[in-house]
Amino acid sequence: MSNRISNLFQIKYPIIQGGMIWCSGWELASAVSNAGGLGLIGAGSMYPDVLKEHIQKTKKVTNKPFGVNIPLIYPAVEELIKIIVEEKVPIVFSSAGNPKTWTKILQNEGIKVAHVVSNAKFATKSEEAGVDAIVAEGFEAGGHNGREETTTLTLIPLVRSKTTAPLIAAGGIATGKAMLAAMVLGADGVQMGSRFVASTESSAHQNFKNEVIKSGEGATRLALKKLIPVRLLHNNFAQQVEKAELEGKSVDFLKDLLGKARSKQGMFDGDIVEGELEIGQVAAIINKEQSVQNIINDIILEYKVAKNQMGHVKFAL
Amino acid sequence: MSNRISNLFQIKYPIIQGGMIWCSGWELASAVSNAGGLGLIGAGSMYPDVLKEHIQKTKKVTNKPFGVNIPLIYPAVEELIKIIVEEKVPIVFSSAGNPKTWTKILQNEGIKVAHVVSNAKFATKSEEAGVDAIVAEGFEAGGHNGREETTTLTLIPLVRSKTTAPLIAAGGIATGKAMLAAMVLGADGVQMGSRFVASTESSAHQNFKNEVIKSGEGATRLALKKLIPVRLLHNNFAQQVEKAELEGKSVDFLKDLLGKARSKQGMFDGDIVEGELEIGQVAAIINKEQSVQNIINDIILEYKVAKNQMGHVKFAL
Numbered sequence: 001m002s003n004r005i006s007n008l009f010q011i012k013y014p015i016i017q018g019g020m021i022w023c024s025g026w027e028l029a030s031a032v033s034n035a036g037g038l039g040l041i042g043a044g045s046m047y048p049d050v051l052k053e054h055i056q057k058t059k060k061v062t063n064k065p066f067g068v069n070i071p072l073i074y075p076a077v078e079e080l081i082k083i084i085v086e087e088k089v090p091i092v093f094s095s096a097g098n099p100k101t102w103t104k105i106l107q108n109e110g111i112k113v114a115h116v117v118s119n120a121k122f123a124t125k126s127e128e129a130g131v132d133a134i135v136a137e138g139f140e141a142g143g144h145n146g147r148e149e150t151t152t153l154t155l156i157p158l159v160r161s162k163t164t165a166p167l168i169a170a171g172g173i174a175t176g177k178a179m180l181a182a183m184v185l186g187a188d189g190v191q192m193g194s195r196f197v198a199s200t201e202s203s204a205h206q207n208f209k210n211e212v213i214k215s216g217e218g219a220t221r222l223a224l225k226k227l228i229p230v231r232l233l234h235n236n237f238a239q240q241v242e243k244a245e246l247e248g249k250s251v252d253f254l255k256d257l258l259g260k261a262r263s264k265q266g267m268f269d270g271d272i273v274e275g276e277l278e279i280g281q282v283a284a285i286i287n288k289e290q291s292v293q294n295i296i297n298d299i300i301l302e303y304k305v306a307k308n309q310m311g312h313v314k315f316a317l
Numbered sequence: 318m319s320n321r322i323s324n325l326f327q328i329k330y331p332i333i334q335g336g337m338i339w340c341s342g343w344e345l346a347s348a349v350s351n352a353g354g355l356g357l358i359g360a361g362s363m364y365p366d367v368l369k370e371h372i373q374k375t376k377k378v379t380n381k382p383f384g385v386n387i388p389l390i391y392p393a394v395e396e397l398i399k400i401i402v403e404e405k406v407p408i409v410f411s412s413a414g415n416p417k418t419w420t421k422i423l424q425n426e427g428i429k430v431a432h433v434v435s436n437a438k439f440a441t442k443s444e445e446a447g448v449d450a451i452v453a454e455g456f457e458a459g460g461h462n463g464r465e466e467t468t469t470l471t472l473i474p475l476v477r478s479k480t481t482a483p484l485i486a487a488g489g490i491a492t493g494k495a496m497l498a499a500m501v502l503g504a505d506g507v508q509m510g511s512r513f514v515a516s517t518e519s520s521a522h523q524n525f526k527n528e529v530i531k532s533g534e535g536a537t538r539l540a541l542k543k544l545i546p547v548r549l550l551h552n553n554f555a556q557q558v559e560k561a562e563l564e565g566k567s568v569d570f571l572k573d574l575l576g577k578a579r580s581k582q583g584m585f586d587g588d589i590v591e592g593e594l595e596i597g598q599v600a601a602i603i604n605k606e607q608s609v610q611n612i613i614n615d616i617i618l619e620y621k622v623a624k625n626q627m628g629h630v631k632f633a634l
Contacts, residue, residue, distance in 0.1 A: 120534050139456065140468040148535030151457040151468040153489035153498065154598040158534055161602065172470035181470065181498035184623055217437050217475055218465030226563070246543070248565020281471040285478065306501055310627055 004166040005189030008112060008132055009091060010065050012036030013300060014189030015179070016135075016168055017196045017292075019069020019093055020143065020278070021045035022267040023204040024196070026057035031201040031292035033064040040093055044071045045264065048079040055087045065090050067112075071144075072097020085109045096144060096228075099129040107132075114168065118146025123159040134163060135191055138171030142194050142280035145222060145229045153185065160186030174282040176302025180310075192299075194280040200291045205270030208277055209289055211235075217284045224258065226251050233277035237262065321483040322506030325429060325449055326408060327382050329353030330617060331506030332496070333452075333485055334513045334609075336386020336410055337460065337595070338362035339584040340521040341513070343374035348518040348609035350381040357410055361388045362581065365396040372404045382407050384429075388461075389414020402426045413461060413545075416446040424449075431485065435463025440476040451480060452508055455488030459511055459597035462539055462546045470502065477503030491599040493619025497627070509616075511597040517608045522587030525594055526606055528552075534601045541575065543568050550594035554579065 005014035017024065017032040019040030029039030041058060043051045051068070058066050068089050070080055073096045081102065084092060092106050095116035103113045107130065114133035115126040123134050136159040138152030139145060150158070152171040160167060169187035173179060174195040182190050197204050198212045215233060223232045223241045232238045244257055258276075266275020290298070322331035334341065334349040336357030346356030358375060360368045368385070375383050385406050387397055390413045398419060401409060409423050412433035420430045424447065431450040432443040440451050453476040455469030456462060467475070469488040477484060486504035490496055491512040499507050514521050515529045532550060540549045540558045549555045561574055575593075583592020607615070 138468065138470070139466075140471050149456075149538065150534060150598055150601075151455065151470065151489055153455070153468065153470050153495060154457050154601065157492065157494065158601055172468055175474065177474065177501055177503070178470060180627075181501045184494055184498045184501060184627060186494070217467060221466065246565060248563060281467055284467075284471065284475055307627065310497075310501060310624065 003188060005133065005168060008166055009038050009067075011038050013296065014168075015296065015299065016040065016093075016170075016189060016191040018170065018191050018193030019043070019067070020193050020197065021263055023193075023202045024069070025203040026054040026061070027201045028196060028199065028203065028292065029054075029066050030058045030062040031199070032196065032296070033058075033062045033066045035293045035296040037296055038091065039066045040069045040091075041066070043068050043080050044074060045268075046080075048076060048083055051080055052083045052087065055083065055089055059087070067091030067093055067114075069093040069095065069116075071095050072101065077102075081106070084111070093135065095135075099126040099131055103129045103131050116170070117159070118155070119148050119150060120155075120158045120162045123163045127163045127165050131165060133166040133168055133189075134159065135168040135170050136187075137191070138169075139222070140231075140281040141171030142197075142220070142231045142283075143278040145231055147225075147229060149222070149229075152182070156182060156185040156187055171280065172282055174280075174286060176299045176304070177306045178282075179299060179303050180306045194282050195286055195295055196292065197279060198286050198289050199295055200289060204267055207270035207272045208267050208275075211272050211277060212279055212283045213287055213289060215279070215283045219283060220279055220281055224254060226254055227258070230276075230278060231280060233279045233283065235266075235275070235277060236273045237266070237276060320505060322450065322485060325483055326355050326384075328355050330613065331485075332613065332616065333357065333410075333506060333508040335487065335508050335510030336360070336384070337510050337514065338580055340519045341386070342520040343371040343378070344518045345513060345516065345520065345609065346371075346383050347375045347379040348516070349513065349613070350375075350379045350383045352610045352613040354613055355408065356383045357386045357408075358383070360385050360397050361391060362585070363397075365393055365400055368397055369400045369404065372400065372406055376404070384408030384410055384431075386410040386412065388412050389418065394419075398423070401428070410452065412452075416443040416448055420446045420448055433487070434476070435472070436465050436467060437472075437475045437479045440480045444480045444482050448482060450483040450485055450505075451476065452485040452487050453504075454508070455486075456539070457548075457598040458488030459514075459537070459548045459600075460595040462548055464542070464546060466539070466546075469499070473499060473502040473504050488597065489599055491597075491603060493616045493621070494623045495599075496616060496620050497623045511599050512603055512612055513609065514596060515603050515606050516612055517606060521584055524587035524589045525584050525592075528589050528594060529596055529600045530604055530606060532596070532600045536600060537596055537598055541571060543571055544575070547593075547595060548597060550596045550600065552583075552592070552594060553590045554583070554593060 024042035032039035169182035341359035349356030486499035
């Protein structure tokens, strides 16, 4: 097995589970790692003590590599990193911040570091910071998102043309065919979020999972562009945000509308009307809850079939 | 040669040149058809007499199939269609309207009809209308665009899952790798616009071509969402639109700001400051002007190499 991503992280399949807030606890991360992918604990929604507990629980149920995702804008980022080092977590995915601040410090502790970007400019900065891998995430992804609105299909070739580090594609990928398409475009692996939100092992509230499964085409929209852009499932809260944005409301108005803990309210506590529900456009093709093992099996089977079919396409160029 | 799109249109390669306003006259359309793709005359920016002239000139310089793109919101659509029938144009691509209105009328004249959509709902309606092919165009595409903002990576599998007609992917495709990725996702062919804007044979003003070639990542944005969303290259006009939208300005204000003939001013007359410059996100990877023949050669070579590499990917799942 000689793929750069599977080798780097010592995993069977180059499939990373996105470290999403409120959805990616020890159960999801360990299930993905046990199924041959790379599971990530989403530290962005955890107090340091909670993260520590999730890391320890993950280590109890898997001996496979796993990681932690840290948004670098997290107020207590130093505390999180102290715990990650103490607990000897082998892999960190950092996002939403400067890759130069922490990469070397983590690598000096023997930790592999990937950094999440939404444009080639920050991919280049990540490479200069010496990251082990780059995650390039397109406009269609759920949750926080880049201001340029570059889609995965455009972004991956752009990043590939400017950098040489192992590259993980994210945004719009929930199937084996999309994984293969990402590899064709120059990625070495994929990060998937939305499909794992709807997994049995995700800590998303059942109400939220059901909304993801039910949702169809056009059910998400990039919102709160005057704050940090975030892709949300349409509900009453998202509708209010959209109205406010069309009316040109101010940053302060939007901050007040968002308030505190909307994402917990929606994704973890299950208030699907007034909560913030972060999910990607691919929610439209996710139509059932599955175990992580079945998700990985499906993706790998579809990938293999698609790859084999392309070897025999009728249009033989 | 048994690909559904190449068979349908009797062309060598399943590459369609988008029928873009102000850029796609007889020189571009005939060059693409002569190079083995399908050239389309963009009727959206032509008076009926002008269209007639372009059709007649195209027929003089190619004996290969070609087509005309008609936005069905065009005020004098009946006149355009009368000319198309009289001139025995073999193929029509319709967009921006109801596919039920004209499809059967055109097909009864022996004309093949493809309809452009931005969501699976209208893809299904197009299939019900009996179209010969569906063009599904994602958020990253230049020019007019769907309200759901669904990206090509998400859209193609969605449309493929709901329809069976031959499917052409559009938006974000300017290279052989992107073409292969689109085929992996379920498309039978691709439509490319931006790369042909920057071709020698395009009727885009040289100033506009130069801007496309110069532009990098994040240089376009979807604008005028309160009117019909359109992807524009950033310039002073686009900046004024963005400002107005952030301030929540009304539909009437935006209509006044747009005024008349902005697209001609920008794309055809070469006012790159105050004109409307419609182009896709892939402009970021287009960095030179090329002849149509060289563009087609490049794409086919890259497609072949990528397809061959896929059969030998190091990560052998």
